[in-house]
Amino acid sequence: MSKRDRALLAALLVLCAVLVVAPVLTLRGAEFGGSDDAGSEKVSEITGEAYEPWATPVAERLFDGEIPGELESLLFCVQTGVGVGVIAFFLGRFVERKKQQRLRDEDRDG
Secondary structure (H helix, E strand, C coil), X not given: CCHHHHHHHHHHHHHHHHHHHHHHHHCCCCCCCCHHHXXXXXXXXXXXXXXXXXXXXXXXXXXXXXXXXXXXXXXXXXXXXXXXXXXXXXXXXXXXXXXXXXXXXXXXXC
């Protein structure tokens, strides 16, 4: 490994460390809420009445209450993985289709 490669590697490692540590330090004590909570508060603020949901989420019916945070995170990760898989599949198909078309054009011309 050359000196230049080592310097680049060191710079990238420092950048990664900054990207991990900076949000933790800057967001200390921050409160995060979901869009459902913010929407409910805004409706209550505008109408002057407490917002009453007119439907219950299906998952809350299945679990007799809110879904545990760990399970909610797992379901979100699975959903993300499936979405990424679908996108990667179609991108791969498009790339392969283009490659096959180029090979057919070369065979026809040559």
